[in-house]
Amino acid sequence: MEVRQTFIEFLEVIPDGAIVINRKGLIIAVNQAAASMFRYSSSSMLELHLNQLLPEEVRERHDQHLATFFKHPGRRSMGNGLIFSAIRRDGSTFHVDIMLNQLELEGELYGIAIVRDYTLQKKAEDKIRLELEFEKRQALTDHLTGIMNRRAFTAQLQDEIEQLTEHGTPFAVSFIDLDDFKDVNDEHGHHFGDEVLQKIAQLLRLHSRHTDYVARIGGDEFATIHPMISANDAQQMMQRMRSELVSGIDHAELPVTLSIGLCQCDKPSEHYTIEDIMARADKAMYQAKKEGKNAVVLTN
CATH class of the missing domain: 3.30.450.20 (PAS domain)
Structure with missing residues (x-):
């Protein structure tokens, strides 16, 4: 008291x-x-x-x-x-x-x-945190398709390179180009072209593994990262994925096909770089186009 x-x-x-x-x-x-x-x-x-x-x-x-x-x-x-x-x-x-x-x-x-x-x-702090998280997601998201943008893709690719170097964890990277997409824009207009890109992004996400990463890295260019996969499995998976994508494209009556270059990364001592990997995948993609388009070409 x-x-x-x-x-x-x-x-x-x-x-x-x-x-x-x-x-x-x-x-x-x-x-x-x-x-x-x-x-x-x-x-x-x-x-x-x-x-x-x-x-x-x-x-x-x-x-x-x-x-x-x-x-x-x-x-x-x-x-x-x-x-x-x-x-x-x-x-x-x-x-x-x-x-x-x-x-x-x-x-x-x-x-x-x-x-x-x-x-x-x-409440104010939570609001600010949510706004910052939203802005961060926006900065790493392609505004048209809702998948990863080039910035997010390259950041993830750098992480995969480090995992390979430090732990020997292999991965594969694909470079995907829409065949004859310019004709789509010219004949049907850019609005329809945007719808095609959105549909392709949806199909890529739908037919990828849940551990894979899908990004739009340019106008009609997409890329994927497939962690923890061997070269043989990567090519089989991408062929199966291409087949499923073609089926989805046909079902949606989209006037495009896909040429895919696939780069397998499984040598920890090779000192891969983002630029080198993308250049290899890009070269393989152009080889797919030379071979008649709508195909997958693997390089390493």
């Missing part, structure tokens, strides 16, 4: 919520701001254990933190990342920002927590 009387007037001057606890974690003093924040009356919070203001799943871990806090005197400032998920009397949860300090009175050590409702700031 004496401790409560000592603190009560001081606590009410503080604009933020303020909670004083003893070593056992029991609340011995609280101001109206904190009581309102947690939807209690000031008197009903007294002698509550601090854990009752926290979600059940974190209480045991918090007990350990509390013991450490009293064992090692110090303070933690507001805004230093000490954000807690808290629970109100009605069971609803919200986020709080907490500043901790210790006070010694008549030989007894107490903890005082200055508490701010972090709800609005948390």
